[in-house]
Amino acid sequence: MTEAVLRPELVGRAGERSLVEAAIAGGHRLVLIDGEPGVGKTRLLEHLVERAEAAGRTVLAGSATEFERLVPFGVYVDAFTRLSDTAPEGGPAEAALGTLLSAGKADQLDRYHTYRSIRSFLARLADDCGAVVALDDLHWADAPSLELTEFLLRRPPAAGFTLALACRTGTVPPVIAEAVARRDPHVTRLSLAPLDEDAAALLVPPQVDPGRRRLMYRASGGNPLFLRALLDADDRLLSELAEGRPGATLALEQTLLAVLRRELDRLTPAGRRAAHAAAVAGELASPVVISHVAELDAASAAAAVDELCRHGLGTLAGARFAFRHPLVRAAAYDTCGAAWRVAAHARVAGHLRRTDGSLALLAHHTERCAEPGDERAARTLGDAGIAYLDSAPATAVRLLREALRVLPERDDLVPYRGRLLTGLARGTGVMGSLTESRRILHEVIHLPPEVASAAVAFSSVISRMLGRLDEAQALLSAQTRKAEGRVRAQLLAELAAVAMLRSDPGGARRHAREALALVSETADPALEAAAYALMGVACMQDGDLAAARAHSRRAGWLMDSASDTALVPHVELIAPLSWSEIFLGRPADAERHLTRGVELATMSGRSYAMPYLLIGQAQLNARTGQLAEAIEIAEHAAAASEYIRSSETLAMARCVLLLPVLWRHGIEAALALAGSLAANGPGSAWWQAMAYVPVARVGLAGQAGPDHRLPPVLTRDTEVERLAVQSIRAGADGDVGTALARSAAAVEAAGDLPYRLGLAHDARARALCGHDDLPGAVTAARISAERFAESGAVVERGLAHQLLATLHDRMGDAAASRAEIGRAKAAYRESGADWLAARLTRVERRLAARGQRHAARETALTGREREVAELISQGLTNREVAERLQVSQKTVETHVSRIFSKYDVRSRVALARRLSGGDLPAGRPEPPAGS
Numbered sequence: 001m002t003e004a005v006l007r008p009e010l011v012g013r014a015g016e017r018s019l020v021e022a023a024i025a026g027g028h029r030l031v032l033i034d035g036e037p038g039v040g041k042t043r044l045l046e047h048l049v050e051r052a053e054a055a056g057r058t059v060l061a062g063s064a065t066e067f068e069r070l071v072p073f074g075v076y077v078d079a080f081t082r083l084s085d086t087a088p089e090g091g092p093a094e095a096a097l098g099t100l101l102s103a104g105k106a107d108q109l110d111r112y113h114t115y116r117s118i119r120s121f122l123a124r125l126a127d128d129c130g131a132v133v134a135l136d137d138l139h140w141a142d143a144p145s146l147e148l149t150e151f152l153l154r155r156p157p158a159a160g161f162t163l164a165l166a167c168r169t170g171t172v173p174p175v176i177a178e179a180v181a182r183r184d185p186h187v188t189r190l191s192l193a194p195l196d197e198d199a200a201a202l203l204v205p206p207q208v209d210p211g212r213r214r215l216m217y218r219a220s221g222g223n224p225l226f227l228r229a230l231l232d233a234d235d236r237l238l239s240e241l242a243e244g245r246p247g248a249t250l251a252l253e254q255t256l257l258a259v260l261r262r263e264l265d266r267l268t269p270a271g272r273r274a275a276h277a278a279a280v281a282g283e284l285a286s287p288v289v290i291s292h293v294a295e296l297d298a299a300s301a302a303a304a305v306d307e308l309c310r311h312g313l314g315t316l317a318g319a320r321f322a323f324r325h326p327l328v329r330a331a332a333y334d335t336c337g338a339a340w341r342v343a344a345h346a347r348v349a350g351h352l353r354r355t356d357g358s359l360a361l362l363a364h365h366t367e368r369c370a371e372p373g374d375e376r377a378a379r380t381l382g383d384a385g386i387a388y389l390d391s392a393p394a395t396a397v398r399l400l401r402e403a404l405r406v407l408p409e410r411d412d413l414v415p416y417r418g419r420l421l422t423g424l425a426r427g428t429g430v431m432g433s434l435t436e437s438r439r440i441l442h443e444v445i446h447l448p449p450e451v452a453s454a455a456v457a458f459s460s461v462i463s464r465m466l467g468r469l470d471e472a473q474a475l476l477s478a479q480t481r482k483a484e485g486r487v488r489a490q491l492l493a494e495l496a497a498v499a500m501l502r503s504d505p506g507g508a509r510r511h512a513r514e515a516l517a518l519v520s521e522t523a524d525p526a527l528e529a530a531a532y533a534l535m536g537v538a539c540m541q542d543g544d545l546a547a548a549r550a551h552s553r554r555a556g557w558l559m560d561s562a563s564d565t566a567l568v569p570h571v572e573l574i575a576p577l578s579w580s581e582i583f584l585g586r587p588a589d590a591e592r593h594l595t596r597g598v599e600l601a602t603m604s605g606r607s608y609a610m611p612y613l614l615i616g617q618a619q620l621n622a623r624t625g626q627l628a629e630a631i632e633i634a635e636h637a638a639a640a641s642e643y644i645r646s647s648e649t650l651a652m653a654r655c656v657l658l659l660p661v662l663w664r665h666g667i668e669a670a671l672a673l674a675g676s677l678a679a680n681g682p683g684s685a686w687w688q689a690m691a692y693v694p695v696a697r698v699g700l701a702g703q704a705g706p707d708h709r710l711p712p713v714l715t716r717d718t719e720v721e722r723l724a725v726q727s728i729r730a731g732a733d734g735d736v737g738t739a740l741a742r743s744a745a746a747v748e749a750a751g752d753l754p755y756r757l758g759l760a761h762d763a764r765a766r767a768l769c770g771h772d773d774l775p776g777a778v779t780a781a782r783i784s785a786e787r788f789a790e791s792g793a794v795v796e797r798g799l800a801h802q803l804l805a806t807l808h809d810r811m812g813d814a815a816a817s818r819a820e821i822g823r824a825k826a827a828y829r830e831s832g833a834d835w836l837a838a839r840l841t842r843v844e845r846r847l848a849a850r851g852q853r854h855a856a857r858e859t860a861l862t863g864r865e866r867e868v869a870e871l872i873s874q875g876l877t878n879r880e881v882a883e884r885l886q887v888s889q890k891t892v893e894t895h896v897s898r899i900f901s902k903y904d905v906r907s908r909v910a911l912a913r914r915l916s917g918g919d920l921p922a923g924r925p926e927p928p929a930g931s
Contacts, residue, residue, distance in 0.1 A: 010043055012199025016190050020048045023188040024055060027130070029156050031164040034172055035192030038225025041166040042136055042325070044192065048164050049134050057130035057160075058083075064140035066326060067333060068282050070367075071360045072144040072392045075135050076118070078283055115151045115603060123157035130160035137326060139171035144392045146173050147603070194222025203227050218242035225327075232262075260331035267307060270296060274304035275313065276336035278321050279329050280344040284351075284361065286319040293347045345369040349380075359384050363399055370406045378407035382416070386423045389430070397427040418444050418451030425455065429462055430606050434644050438462045445475065449482040453491065460494040461572065464501060465608055467648035467683035472498050489518035489527060493573075496534040500541070500576065501684035503715050508538035526566035529558035533577035540580050541686070543716030545751055552580045556589055564600055571600045572609035578616040582623060583717060585753055585791055590620050611641045611649035618656045623755070625794025625831035630660040651682040651691070658694040663795050666835040667702040674698045686715060693721040700728055720746050720756040724763035731770045739767035755796075758787035762800055769807060778807050785823075795836070798827025802840060861902060868895040873912040 010017060023031045031048060033041050052059050062079030071077075125131035135141070135149070152163060153176065165176065169191070195203075200217050203224055208216070212235070219233075219241035220226035230238060264275055277294035278285040291301030305321055308314050313332075314323040323329040336344070346369040352362040363384035370377035385399035400420050407417060421444045429437035441462065444455035456479040463472035476498065480491045492515035499507035512535040519528045532555035539548035555577050559567060567574075574597035581590035594617045601609045614637035621630035634657040641650035654677045662670035674695045681691055727742035746760035765780035785800035805820035821844050828837040861869060864885075871881045878896065882889040899911065 010040070010047055011202045012195040013040065013044060013192075016044055016192065017047060019188055019190060020044065021051050024048065024051050024057070024132070024162065026186075027160060028162055028186045028188050030153060030176070030187045031162060032172065032176060032187070032189045033164070033166040033192065034169050034189070036169055036194075036223065037327075038223045039192045039194060040224055041168075041192060044190065045134055045136055045164060045166045049132070052130075052132040052134075052162070055130070057132050057162075058125045058128070059132045059134060061134040061136070063136040063326075064138060064142075064145065065282060066137075066140050066330060067279075068361075068364060069140045069142055070395055070398070071364045072142055072388060072395060073148065073360075074283075075138070075141045075145045076148060077358075077360075079133060079135065081283070115148055118148065119152060119155060119157045122152070122161060126158035126160040130162075131157070132162045132164055134164040134166075136166045138165050138167035138173070140326075142392070143394060149173065149176075151603075195224060196222065200224070200227060205231075212238070215239065215242055225325075260328055261335055263311065263313060263328075264332060264335060267311065268304070270294075270300050270304040271307040271311075274301060275308055275332040276340070277344060278305075278308070278314070278323070279332035279336065280341060281348055282329075283320075284348065284357075285321045287316075287321070288319075289348070289351060290321065292351055293344050295347075342369045359387065367399065367402055370402065372406050373408050374406050375408055375413070378403045379416070382407070382420045382423075385427070386419070389423055389426055393427045393430040397424060397431065400424040400427060414447060415451050418447045418455070422451075422455045422458065425462075426458055429458065429608050430604075434462050434465055434608065434646060438466070445479070449479070453479055453483045453487045457487075457490050457494050460491075460498065461608065464497065465611075465644065465646040465648060467646075469498055469502055469684060473502075485518065486524060486527070489515045489524075489531070492518070493527060493531050493534060493570075496531065496538070497573065497576070500534055500537050501686050503541060503685035503689060505538040505541035505715075508534060509542070512538060524566070525558050526562045526570050529555045529562060529567075529577075530570040530573040532558060533573055533580070536580045537576045540583055540717045541715050543719070545584070545753070548580060549584055552577065552584060552586075556581070556593065559593060559596075567596075568600055568604045568606070571597055571604070571606055572612045575609075575612035575616045578613075578620070582616075582620055583753075585755065587620060587624055587792055590616070594620065607640065608644055608646075611637045611644070611646060611653060614640060615649065615652050615656055618653070618660075622656060622660045622795075624792050625827070625833075627660045627664045627795070627832045631657065631664065634660070647680065648683055648687075651677060651680060652687055655682065655687065655691040655694060658698055659795075662698050662701060663831070663833040663836050667698075670698045671702050689715045689718045689722075693718060693725060696725040696729070700725065700732065720750050720760055723749065724759045727763040727767055731767055736767070736770045739763075739770055743767040754787045754791035755793055758784045758791060758793060758796055758800065760784075761787065762796070762803065765800075765803060765807070769810075774807055774811050778804065778811070781807060794827050794831040795833050798824045798831070798833065798836065801827065802836075802843070806843070861899065865895050865899055865902075868892060869899050869911065869915060872896065872899075872908055873915045875912075 020031065033044055035041050049059050049061050060079040060083050062075045062077070062082070064075040064078075068074045122131055122133065133152070135145075138146075138149070141149070149163070149165070150173065152161075156163075167173075194200075197214070197217050200220070200222050201213055204213050204216060204227065208231075215235070215238045216227060216230050219238045220230055230241075264272055267275065273294040273296060274290050277290045281289050281293055287298075287302050287305050290296075290305060291298050294301060294304070296304060305316060308321070309316055312324060313328055314321055323332070333341070345365045349362055349365040349369060352358070352365065359380075363381055366377050366380045370381065380403075381399045382403035385396045385403060388396040388399065400423050404417065404420050404424070407413060407420070421440055425437045425440040425444070428440065438459065441455045441459040445452045445459065447455075456475050460472040460476050463469065463475075473495065476491055476495045480488060480495065483491055492511045496508045496511035496515065499505075499511060512531045515531040516528065516535070519531060532551050536548050536551035536555055539545075539551060559574065559577065574593050578590040578594045578597075581587070581593070594613055597613045598610070598617065601607075601613055614633050618630045618634035618637060621627070621633060634653050637653035638650055638657070641647075641653055654673055658670055658673055658677070661673055677691060677695060682688055723742045723746035727739045727746060730736075730742060731739035743760065743764040743766075746763050747757075750756040750760040761780045761784035765777045765784060768774075768777035768780055781800055781804045785797055785804065788797035788800055801820045801824040805817045805824060808814075808816035808820060821840065824840055825837065827833075828840060867885065868881055871884060876884065878889050878892045882892045885892070
C-alpha cells in the first residue's frame with residue numbers, strides 16, 4: 001500500500017483509531033472506510049494493517065488504480081503479489097496468485113471455481129492465525145474484483161477473516177452497502193469527516209502565522225490533502241476559496257494539479273522521464289522496467305528512481321516502485337506527452353511478451369498503443385477478449401471490438417475474424433443485448449462451416465430467448481448437415497431443445513439420441529448431460545415416464561460429476577432438467593441443480609441463462625408451498641427477462657407467477673396477470689400448454705369467461721392438469737356428465753405420480769359432489785389430500801382439506817368439517833397463502849352460521865314433520881311417504897306445506913339441498929380457489 005501524501009502521523013482520528021483496533025480485536029468480518037478524496041482513508045487503512053500485523057494476523061493489502069481499472073482482478077493481483085513476494089517460493093500464496101493470473105491464459109475462466117479456490121486459500125490463512133484482506137481505492141476496482149469481494153462478503157472464508165475496504169463517498173458497492181444497512185454487529189463503517197481546526201493545525205508548518213493558518217483551514221474545509229496543496233497558494237486565492245466564490249472549486253482542483261506538477265518539475269530530466277515511465281508501467285514499475293520504458297541505461301534509471309524517492313514522490317518496496325498517492329501518479333501520467341505515452345505503453349507490452357507476463361496486463365497496454373493493421377496486437381486483444389467472455393464479459397466486449405478494429409483485412413484471417421465476431425456476439429448476449437448479439441451472429445453464419453457452426457449454435461440460444469423457433473430450427477438444420485463430431489453433437493442438442501419447445505417430442509428424442517451417439521466419442525460429460533436432460537423432457541412430453549426417469553437421473557448424475565468449467569456453456573439446460581425432476585417428484589434434486597445453475601450463471605455473467613433458471617426455482621418454490629419466495633424469484637426472472645429483452649422468458653415468468661399471486665394476493669391481482677399473459681403469452685407450443693393450466697385455474701377461481709383462457713396445446717406432460725381443469729369447468733357450468741368423464745380420464749392418465757394423482761382425484765371429488773355422490777366425493781378428496789401431502793404440494797393439500805370440510809358439512813358431520821378446516825388453515829399458514837386463509841375464514845363462518853340455522857330449523861319441526869322431511873330428501877313421492885308412514889296422502893301434503901314454509905323453500909330439490917347443508921344448486925359445487 002502506498003504511503004500517504006501527508007506526514008505519517010494519523011492526527012485527529014482518535015475515535016476512528018479506537019474503532020479500527022476494536023474491529024481487529026473483535027474479528028469483525030467487514031471494515032468499511034469511506035470519505036472524500038484526500039480525507040485520510042488510505043492512512044487509516046494503513047493503521048488497520050499495522051494493528052493486524054502486530055496482532056499476528058496475515059495481511060494481504062492491495063490498491064486499485066485509476067489507469068488499470070479495466071484489468072480483471074487487478075486489486076487482488078496486487079494484494080497476492082505482495083504476499084507471494086514474502087512467502088516461500090511455490091507456496092499457497094504463489095498458487096493463489098497463479099489462479100488469478102490464469103484468467104487470461106485459459107480458453108474459459110471458471111469464475112465460480114476461481115472464487116472458491118481463493119476463498120479456500122484465505123480460509124486456510126484465517127484458520128492458522130487470522131487473515132485480513134485490505135483493499136484501498138475500491139472505487140477504481142475492476143468488475144471481477146468487485147464480484148470476488150461480494151463473493152467473500154456473502155461467504156466469509158472463516159471466523160478469523162476480515163475484509164477491510166476503503167473507497168470514496170458515494171461509491172460503496174451495493175452488496176457492501178446492504179451489509180451495513182442490515183446493522184450487522186460484525187460490520188464496522190467509518191465515514192471520515194474533515195478534520196477539525198485543531199487537528200488540521202498540526203499539519204501546517206509551525207512558522208505559518210495563525211491568521212493564514214485559519215484561512216487555509218477555511219479554504220480547505222479541513223481536508224488534509226487540500227491543506228498540503230494550499231501551502232504555497234496566495235492569500236487572494238485562499239480568500240476566494242474560504243468565501244466559496246464562483247469558480248473557487250475549479251481553482252482548487254487546478255491548484256492541486258499545479259502543486260503536484262511543480263513537484264515533478266523540480267526533478268532532473270532523467271527523474272521526470274522515470275516518473276513518466278513508472279506512471280505508465282503501474283504495478284510493473286521496477287527499476288528494470290522503468291529503465292526499459294524510460295529508455296535509460298540501468299545506472300541512470302537507478303539514480304532516477306532514487307531521486308523520486310528522495311523527493312518524496314514514492315517509495316521502493318523491494319524491487320517495486322509505488323507513488324505515494326494515486327494523484328501523484330495521475331499527475332505524472334498526464335504530464336508526459338501523448339505520443340511518448342503511446343510509445344511507452346508499446347514498450348511495456350513488449351516487455352510483457354518477452355517475459356511471458358500476464359495476458360491481462362499485456363492486453364491493457366496493447367489496447368493503448370494498437371494501430372490498425374497490427375495483427376499481433378489484434379491477436380493479443382482478441383485472445384484476451386475470448387478468455388474473459390465468462391469472467392468479465394464487459395471487458396471481453398471492449399477488447400474484442402478493439403481487436404476487430406485493428407485486425408488486418410486478409411483472406412487468411414477470415415476464420416479468426418469469425419471467431420472474434422462469435423465471441424463478440426456471445427459477450428453482447430451475455431450482457432443482455434440479445435438483438436445486437438443476433439445481428440452480429442448473422443454476419444458470421446455465412447462464413448465457412450468451421451467458423452459458422454459455433455455462431456449458429458449460439459444463435460439458436462438467442463433465438464430461443466426471443467421466441468424465434470422457426471428461425472432457430474432452419475439455421476440449425478442447415479448447419480448440422482455440414483458439421484461433424486462434437487460440433488455436430490452440439491448443434492443436434494440445440495435442435496433437440498428447439499423441438500422440445502415446439503412440443504415435438506419425437507423430434508427432440510431423435511436429435512438428442514443422435515447427439516448422444518456422437519458425444520460418447522468426445523468425452524464431453526456436460527454436453528452429454530445436456531442431451532440426456534433434453535431426452536428426459538422429450539420422454540416426459542411423450543408420456544413415457546419410465547424412460548423420462550432413466551434419462552433424467554442419468555443427466556443429473558452427469559451434471560453432478562461435471563466440472564463448473566465444462567458445465568458453464570450449457571448452464572441454461574439445467575432448467576429443463578429441473579422441470580423434469582419437479583414433474584417426476586424429485587424436488588430435492590431439482591433444488592440442488594437449480595442452485596448450482598444460478599450460481600454458475602451468476603459467476604459466469606451469463607445473464608441470458610438466468611431467467612430460465614429462476615423460472616425453475618420459482619416453480620419449485622410454488623410447488624413446495626414457499627409462496628413469498630416463489631413470487632420474489634419469479635419477479636426477479638421477469639426483471640431479468642426485461643433486461644435482456646426476452647418476451648418469451650417474460651411470459652414464462654408470468655406463467656409461474658399466476659398461482660402464487662392468486663393464493664397469496666387474491667383474485668384481482670391474478671386475473672390482471674392472467675389477462676396480460678393471455679394477450680402476450682409465450683410463443684413456444686410447450687410453454688403455451690403449460691400456461692393454459694394456471695390461466696384456466698385462475699379463471700375458475702374468479703369465475704372468468706373465455707377471455708382469460710389460452711388455447712389448450714396438447715402435450716402428454718400437461719394432460720392430467722388439462723383434464724382436471726376441464727372437468728372442474730364442466731362441473732361449474734352444470735355439465736355433470738362431462739365433469740365425470742374428464743375426471744375419470746385424469747385419474748387414469750395420472751399414473752403413479754403423486755402430484756398428478758392429487759390433481760386428478762381433486763377433480764374427481766368435485767365431479768362426484770356435483771353428481772350428489774357425497775361419500776364418493778369424500779373418498780376422492782381424501783386421496784387427493786394424501787397424494788398432495790406425499791408430493792410436498794402444501795397449498796394444494798390445504799385446498800383438498802378445504803374441499804373435505806365442505807363435503808363433511810354437507811353430510812352433516814360438523815366435527816369432521818371443523819377438523820378439515822383446521823388442517824387447511826395449517827397448510828395456508830405454512831405456505832403464506834394469505835388470500836386463501838382469509839377466504840377460508842369466511843367459509844368457516846358461513847358453515848358455522850348454516851349449521852346454526854339448520855339446528856334451529858330442526859327443533860322447529862315436529863317429530864312427524866321431521867320424518868316426512870327426511871323421506872322427501874331421499875326422493876320419495878307424497879304417496880310413497882304416506883304408504884311408508886301409514887297415513888293419508890292428504891296428511892303428507894299438509895306436512896310438506898308446513899315444512900316448505902318453515903324452511904322457506906318452494907321445491908323438493910331446494911328442501912333436499914337445505915337439509916344437506918349446501919348453499920349452491922344441486923350438482924354445482926363451489927368453484928375451487930385455483931385448484
